[in-house]
Amino acid sequence: MRRGFIKGAVLVAAVALSALVLLAGCAKPVSNQYAIVFKNTGNPYGDKEMGGYQQGIEEQGFKAILRAPDQPTAEGQIAIIEQLIAQHVAAICIVGNDKDALQPVLTKAMKAGIKVFSLDSGVNPASRAVHVNQADSEKIGQTLVEAAYDMSGGSGQIAILSATSQATNQNLWIDFMKKTLQDPKYSKLELVKIAYGDDLRDKSVSEAQALLASYPKLKVIIAPTTVGIAAAGKVLTDKHLGGKVFLTGLGLPSEMATYIESGVCPYMFLWNPLDVGYLGSYVATALVKGTITGKVGEKFKAGRLGDYTITQAPDGGTEVLLGPPFKFDKSNIEEWKTVY
């Protein structure tokens, strides 16, 4: 019986292989598809960012492909990029889960003639043409430390609740926060812990609870990620710690409105994720058209956002900066919470 099975299987394999050889030589159609790969699914910030990308791509008459793995891992993104390479998309916009792990697959995409660039969370300079940065990373770091200084009254324990320990953008901001904290002005602020909620709601909630349990004197939580800040807001509200422990960071107005109105989070910052994605869509088409190649000084027009110039990035590559971060507080949250 087993021998019979092998006989049959060999037959089937032979037929399949000969069909494969016949079809393998077929011509490949030219693509008008522009892909974006976000960190993971079920992330409202990512949905907005991909939405902005889609809007920009479709407005120029092309087709957008929006993809994200179900877990925020590089493994998942590698599998998706392999599939996009096989589809011969025109460009891949990657919001990286890991700075270096994606390099082999992104290099493979570039060799296949696909334009590759990163957006929001970057990949290393060797694996991208250019990076689309939502705001000056150094300024984000300084702004968040200044906010913590303001909320704590100038002294006390502070903690950071980040995304994954591999998230490129968060790590860069945290580095600038640490650098800013060395300024004598902030010498009385003590950074006690950097916790990683992995941009997953349940892990972020338990990490926030752990922070409060291990540091009862904690004054401020800085969460430079939309998932983390919303989770921390929920925990602080449930434990009635509003007014004792303050929260700031980067959050979506729609998710954070209740916490800003209740005072748990006096104010926070963000850029418009729709605009980040939208800017990315024009970088994609400019790269494919050849208007830009990713060199410092090159200029292009990004639809309703106006003109942009490529600048030097701190990591040695090049980048496009969207603009300064925007402050949300009690005075303006009402108007923004329905926008994004």
Next chain:
Amino acid sequence: MREIRTERPWSWRSFFFQWEWLLVLIFLAVNVVNSTLSPYYFTADTFLSTPQTFLDKAFLVLPMTMVIILGMIDISVASTAALSAVIMAVSFHAGLPMGLAAVLCLAVATACGLLNGILITRFKELSSVIVTLATMIIYRGIAYVILTDQASGDFPKWYASLGWGFIGSVPIILVVFVVAAVVFGLLLHKTSFGRRIYAIGSNATAARYSGVKTDLIVLLVFTITGFMAGVTSLFLTSRMGSTRPNVAQGYELDVIAMVVLGGVSTSGGKGRIAGPLLAIFIIGFLYYGLGLVNIQAQSLLIIVGLLLILSVLVLNFRFGSARKARPSVSVDNEGKEPHIRPR
């Protein structure tokens, strides 16, 4: 003395009436559907380089088939892979040459498997689910203690080619996997070791009274499983370029799903290596093909889940009707192997 035939005579009817044949049909159907959905699917590149993305966990399918034929289960495999990867990365950064670090990775994984085996054979009142559930948590826990929430990488260039490299136009990982599959196929179907695995899975007590050293076989199978988790870890880490304690999360369930879809009975004693092998490629190409038409991640999980339920239902239905159609007495008279029911 009447001669007893150990193999059934080959016929077209029995050939088509096999689970593996149905899997071949499912595999072809997946390919036909994928080719219809996407013009990019049916290329040489799909069949040669896609396996790179799913073969790392396929190394676990081979020993898991043995474990499940034993009537047991090992859910600690993914944690074992994570722990061995973390120890490899840490020891490499502590100054160990990469070659030795890779050997250490395999040694740690083998030791994890051996520990599972010792616990299972020493404490018979504990089932393999409980033991490996405990070690699953412990192994990943140790990995977290060693690296906390950090990642470790920067391996030498040659190591990356393990996961990404090609021999000619065939990926290295595919070549190694074919060799491993042949070795496991021979072990399971051509050696007395393999026959003893089936004997224990069918009826452990009967096997022990027939002189099979059941504890030794179980210990060996779990140790082999640990070793293969090390192999998975080597390839996965090479492809990722770095490792973290939460790497390979959920692999154990993917692997068990592949083995079950391959027609291996979870009550033990039944199934062949060909089934899980086909199941690896069915699930792998299904994911890839549906990804090509940009179906979101969650929908993919639902489709694989449905396929699994469907296959188990069909499998039960087929075995049930086959049993009724051919009473065991006539089977014995024809010199065929008598039907052994698992306890």
